[in-house]
Amino acid sequence: MQRITYRAKASARGAKRRISYILRPSKRLLNTESNIVPAIVSIKVTRFAKTKKLAQISSIALLSLPAESLTTMNTQVPAYDHVMLEETLTIAAVPGDSTYFATDGFQHGFGYDLARNYADELGVKVTLKAYADEEAALRALQSGDADMALTTASTQLKSQLNLSSINVSCGYDASLTKNGLHPKVSWTFNSANDPLSQKASYFLCDSIKLDNTQKLAAFYNQDLLKDAYSQDHFKATLTEKLPDYQSSFEEQARNYNHDWELLVAMGYQESHLDANAVSPTGVRGIMMLTNNTAKAMGVSDRVDPYQSIGGGARYLEQMKTDFADVPKTDRIWFALAAYNMGPNAVKGIQRKLSAKGIDDKSWANIYAYLSDNKASNSRYGQAMHYVSNIRSYLETIKTATV
Structure with a gap:
C-alpha cells in the first residue's frame, strides 16, 4: 500500500479535513480487494464537517490513535475509539445462567446487566451477539466482530488466543459462588492496553460498583430450585x-x-x-x-x-x-x-x-x-x-x- 503522509496544519479546519481523510477510505482502496482495511472501512462516517460532534470525535481519534496511524492505514483502530465513534458497544456472548438469558422479547442476566451498566457509563448503546460456545465468541472478538466478550471461558483458552480478560467480581469470586453463579464469568478484550479494557477494570473494581455487583449477584441467585x-x-x-x-x-x-x-x-x-x-x-x-x-x-x-x-x-x-x-x-x-x-x-x-x-x-x-x-x-x-x-x-x- 502506498504510504500516505500529511502536512501538519495549525488551523482547526485543516485538522478536521485531515481526520476526515483518515477515517474515509479512498476509492482506490475500496476498489482493490487486497488493500481493504476492515477496521477503517467498517467505520460509518457521516457528515461531520458542520457538526459539533466532529470536533469531539476528531479529538478522541487523534489523541487515541498511535502516531504511526497518521502516516499509514495499516494500524487497527483501538476498540475504545470504535465504540465511541459508533456509539455502540458490541458484545460477543455465550448464553448461560451467569452471562445472559433471553425471553419475552428482552435480554437479561448477571453478566449482561453489568455490561449494560458499563455501556451506560460510557454513554453508548449495547448490541449483543450470541455464540454457541466460548471459543466462537472469543474468536469473534479476536477478528473484530465484537468489542468485548462476555463468557465463562477458561484462562487457558483466553491465553491461547492472546486475549486479555477481567473477572467481573474483581477477585471476589465467593460473592458469585454463594449465589450459584460461575466464579469466572469475565469480560474479555483484545488488548489490556486498550482504553476500553482499562476503563472496564476501573468500573468493575470501584468499591461502590463492586458492592452493587455483589447485590446484583444476589438477584440472579441460581440456587432457588437446586435442592x-x-x-x-x-x-x-x-x-x-x-x-x-x-x-x-x-x-x-x-x-x-x-x-x-x-x-x-x-x-x-x-x-x-x-x-x-x-x-x-x-x-x-x-x-x-x-x-x-x-x-x-x-x-x-x-x-x-x-x-x-x-x-x-x-x-x-x-x-x-x-x-x-x-x-x-x-x-x-x-x-x-x-x-x-x-x-x-x-x-x-x-x-x-x-x-x-x-x-x-x-x-x-x-x-x-x-x-x-x-x-x-x-x-x-x-x-x-x-x-x-x-x-x-x-x-x-x-x-x-x-
Missing part, C-alpha cells in the same frame, strides 16, 4: 396443575401482551397454582388478588381461575405502563416489584435515587436500594424475593431444567 424438595414440588405442580389452567394463561397473556410462561411463574410464586388459595391477609386465587385490586381489574370471582389470571395479567400490564419510561430490559422487574408492593412505593424509591444523582431507571440500583434498606422495611425484602423468585421460575420453565 431436591424444591425441584420435586415445582415439577409436580407444573405437571399436575398447569394443564388445567394452561389455556387460560395463554389466552390472558395474549389479551394483555405478556409471555404466558411469565404469568405461570407469577402464579406459582403467588399460590403454587392453587385456585382456592387464601392468605391470612385476605388475598385469594391463583394470582392472589386483593379485593380492591380484583374490583379495579373487573374480577367478580377471585377463585375463578380464568378471572384471576386475567385480573393478574391486566394489573401487570398496568404496572408496565406505569413504568413505560424505564428501558424495556428492566421494565418487567419494575412492574413485578410494583405488582408486589405497589407502584407508589417503587416510584418513591426512584425519587430518592434521583435526588442523589443515581440512575433511577436501572433495576440494579433499585435492587441495591431494597437490599440496603430491607432491615428497616420488611416490604423491601419481600419485593426482592418476589421478583428474584419469579425470574428464577421463568428461566427454569424456559430452559426445562426441572
Whole structure:
C-alpha cells in the first residue's frame, strides 16, 4: 500500500479535513480487494464537517490513535475509539445462567446487566451477539466482530488466543459462588492496553460498583430450585396443575401482551397454582388478588381461575405502563416489584435515587436500594424475593431444567 503522509496544519479546519481523510477510505482502496482495511472501512462516517460532534470525535481519534496511524492505514483502530465513534458497544456472548438469558422479547442476566451498566457509563448503546460456545465468541472478538466478550471461558483458552480478560467480581469470586453463579464469568478484550479494557477494570473494581455487583449477584441467585424438595414440588405442580389452567394463561397473556410462561411463574410464586388459595391477609386465587385490586381489574370471582389470571395479567400490564419510561430490559422487574408492593412505593424509591444523582431507571440500583434498606422495611425484602423468585421460575420453565 502506498504510504500516505500529511502536512501538519495549525488551523482547526485543516485538522478536521485531515481526520476526515483518515477515517474515509479512498476509492482506490475500496476498489482493490487486497488493500481493504476492515477496521477503517467498517467505520460509518457521516457528515461531520458542520457538526459539533466532529470536533469531539476528531479529538478522541487523534489523541487515541498511535502516531504511526497518521502516516499509514495499516494500524487497527483501538476498540475504545470504535465504540465511541459508533456509539455502540458490541458484545460477543455465550448464553448461560451467569452471562445472559433471553425471553419475552428482552435480554437479561448477571453478566449482561453489568455490561449494560458499563455501556451506560460510557454513554453508548449495547448490541449483543450470541455464540454457541466460548471459543466462537472469543474468536469473534479476536477478528473484530465484537468489542468485548462476555463468557465463562477458561484462562487457558483466553491465553491461547492472546486475549486479555477481567473477572467481573474483581477477585471476589465467593460473592458469585454463594449465589450459584460461575466464579469466572469475565469480560474479555483484545488488548489490556486498550482504553476500553482499562476503563472496564476501573468500573468493575470501584468499591461502590463492586458492592452493587455483589447485590446484583444476589438477584440472579441460581440456587432457588437446586435442592431436591424444591425441584420435586415445582415439577409436580407444573405437571399436575398447569394443564388445567394452561389455556387460560395463554389466552390472558395474549389479551394483555405478556409471555404466558411469565404469568405461570407469577402464579406459582403467588399460590403454587392453587385456585382456592387464601392468605391470612385476605388475598385469594391463583394470582392472589386483593379485593380492591380484583374490583379495579373487573374480577367478580377471585377463585375463578380464568378471572384471576386475567385480573393478574391486566394489573401487570398496568404496572408496565406505569413504568413505560424505564428501558424495556428492566421494565418487567419494575412492574413485578410494583405488582408486589405497589407502584407508589417503587416510584418513591426512584425519587430518592434521583435526588442523589443515581440512575433511577436501572433495576440494579433499585435492587441495591431494597437490599440496603430491607432491615428497616420488611416490604423491601419481600419485593426482592418476589421478583428474584419469579425470574428464577421463568428461566427454569424456559430452559426445562426441572
